[in-house]
Amino acid sequence: PCCQQDSVCSGPLGLDYRGCARTTLLGTTCQRWDEHTPHPHTDFPSEHPNGYLVSNYCRNPTGERRGPWCYTSHWQQRWGYCGV
Secondary structure (H helix, E strand, C coil): CCECCHHHCCCHHHCCCCECCCECCCCCEECCCCCCCCCCCCCCCCCCCCCCCCCCCCECCCCCCCCCEEEECCCCCCEEECCC
């Protein structure tokens, strides 16, 4: 359930980004939105029903100015921007 062409999958600030990117700018794999490990958080799909927080895809449910981001799967890096 992700858009295959990143260039046409996003609106302003990436709020509507539905692409398949799942790594940060540093190349770290994103953590699944529905998991607490390794980083506990409150940005669950149920808290952002219009945020399309699916799998471990980069999204911007909080309206970050730099665009889509994710929590990471690396215990030393809580989150990172995705560069999409």
